[in-house]
Amino acid sequence: MKHLLNLLAAVALLVWGTHLVRTGVLRVFGGNLRKFLARSMRNRFTAALSGIGVTALVQSSTATSLMTSSFVGQGLITLPAALAVMRGADVGTALMSVLFSTDLSWLSPLFIFTGVVFSITRPASAAGRFGRILIGLGLMLLALQLVVQATGPLFDSPAMRAVLVSISSDVLLEITIGAALAVVAYSSLAVVLLVAAMATSAVVPLDVALGLVLGANLGSGVLAVLTTAKSDIAVRQVTVGNLLFKLLGVAVAAPFIGMYLQYVRPYVNGATQLVVLYHLAFNVVVSVGFIFLTGWVADLVKRLLPVPKEGSSTARPQHLDPSALSTPTLAISNAAREALHQADIVETMLIGMLNVIRHNDLKLAEELRKLDDVVDRLYSDIKYYLTKISREALGEEESKRWTDIISFTINMEQVGDIIERVIIDIEDKKIKPQRNFSEAGMAEIVELHERLVSNLRLGMSVFLNGNVRDAQKLLEEKARFRDLERAYASTHLTRLMDRTAPSMETSSLHIDLISDLKRINSHICSIAYPILDSAGALAPSRLRESRLHPIDNP
Structure with missing residues (x-):
């Protein structure tokens, strides 16, 4: 029981650290990030690049999705451009998972100490808000260490290994579990890092880990749809279109998990790198390969979710994003x-x-x-x-x-x-x-x-x-x-x-x-x-x- 509590605490700390970084970046740089996104819509390729940059800072493709969908709701950008941004956003969060998978444990105490000093000494200033970002980064790095330490003793038990064996027999179940974890944690990045840490400790087999990664990607799309469920149709079109891309990508990638392990595993050292590089490769292939489908998906979404004609726009809020x-x-x-x-x-x-x-x-x-x-x-x-x-x-x-x-x-x-x-x-x-x-x-x-x-x-x-x-x-x-x-x-x-x-x-x-x-x-x-x-x-x-x-x- 003690080891289980330690693992749950480490996972909670990872999710909380991700939340601190996301909210902190949005509070300090949110206005500038939104302007940068709005100005980068000349074509689908610059839109995708802007999605990579913004998501790398925010560390949440869901947050980028919400910002982008709000632009569509206000009529500032078209739906195909917004879907192109989301293709880049998925690559951005994958790049951050690769960065955090490296050994940055020495930065954890430095970030936490510096962040606490800034937050206490200048709580209401931009420096204080930046301090909370540093605290979040430090907690994420610390949590990853704690996950590795807690998973070993816990998953040595015969009962837990029996559960893992049952999961490994069903790719669809792995994807479902990964998606559920991403929705609950409100962060696919946190789930991917958690799965990578568990794979490193040999808690889950590599093929199971990759299935969970696919599920985490799908879960981020589901999360964005749930978050905008009560928004205007124009806003929901972006998140539904993004979910269709993720469904298509997962459907194409799932059968090739074994091939990835067979051909890539000999050239990659460590289970952690194997997992996060798979996450990156999946999003790069899907984004580059499917970016030409943004117009087609946009038309499909518009047919699925048509925007009702309104006589007057004064009857509803125009600026409450x-x-x-x-x-x-x-x-x-x-x-x-x-x-x-x-x-x-x-x-x-x-x-x-x-x-x-x-x-x-x-x-x-x-x-x-x-x-x-x-x-x-x-x-x-x-x-x-x-x-x-x-x-x-x-x-x-x-x-x-x-x-x-x-x-x-x-x-x-x-x-x-x-x-x-x-x-x-x-x-x-x-x-x-x-x-x-x-x-x-x-x-x-x-x-x-x-x-x-x-x-x-x-x-x-x-x-x-x-x-x-x-x-x-x-x-x-x-x-x-x-x-x-x-x-x-x-x-x-x-x-x-x-x-x-x-x-x-x-x-x-x-x-x-x-x-x-x-x-x-x-x-x-x-x-x-x-x-x-x-x-x-x-x-x-x-x-x-x-x-x-x-x-x-x-």
Whole structure:
């Protein structure tokens, strides 16, 4: 039992080290890696080379798959180019397995010591994040040593050898076990290194080890499909296409395992090198031999998973890239872009609201009310996306931006709700009874509306740029709007005293409308508070209180 626990602990340490390296590289270099990928799509060969380079750094073809599929989902690259990237990604992870199979044990204590020093002394900086990468590399090298040490005593038992003999009789079972291990470990690299270490200790026969390696390659494709199972069709097309390539490669390579051992074994020293070189040879042959099939596979995948035609792209998130979550800085930027998308729809609702008031357009009113559902859905999507970002990986500025985005989206969602209620009131109290505002009353509503649209655009600019002067201007607009609302309420009462017929018919609606417009403006102006607070330009009195209760403040 002790030896089994030692082996499980070593495997867990190997998987954890791989995870630290993958997430660390993505957090430090993720944005640059994505730009490099996006710029390397001139043809299928440069795309494959970029896949090799990115995966060699990230040490995960699955991570590269997620980044690439997100580009397809955003319409930045074509599906054949993405599949070409994945051909290179498989070669990249195989190259890393060859590197780690060499005797680098002397680097393990150096990496761990240096990484811990960087992580402790500068935890929130790029150096601290790079330190976590070094810790991951050191743990991987240490884990490989522990696997070799633990497998010998464990697999000397007769019961375990009987289990291994049963596995060696079925290539399909070996592939299935290897694929399952890769899915569970979330890393085909870790499984290949584990199998190589076990083969070195004579725990598994070489033919079994090679079957497990084929399974690990297949498992990485299955893992990517499972990870993107709930993504858009365009994203899933990449991972499904990559899985088809892996299935084809495994089907072609499996019958030739014996031939590989027969002809290559005499020229390779050691079981470890034999296993990792087989992993490399498999991926090189499949990538080079099948790269000309990317167009054909892309067409097949498009027939299997056709992209549904959509009337409008505004109804779904456009920037919430799941593969960017491992790069918190990039994920925060994506959430901010999506928040501006949400605000654009609110602006459309706000502009359309005046047209409904002026022209009694019931069809437009219905369309605008449906847009509020889109605003609500985007708010939920942005909020859920932000909750999946690791807060521990965020610096002070990024954490503040995280909070600002949440606050902005809440305000936009509430503005959308108010506009929907205003439109319903207009339908019930103006359009259906066929009433009209007085000429003076309509002019007041138009002026307030123009200020609202202007303030919303200014608020979006403040949210995007964080300009303190614009934030102060936006806050000043709150006071001006409040004064206008009071003045127009007073002039409306004057018209009632003068017995103006249209004003008397729409009195309740008019008062409610200008009050709702003031509430909308309060939500818009509250965008300025976080900016002014961070700059120390927010007075610690009434303004700070209004930040907490922007609607209650008159």
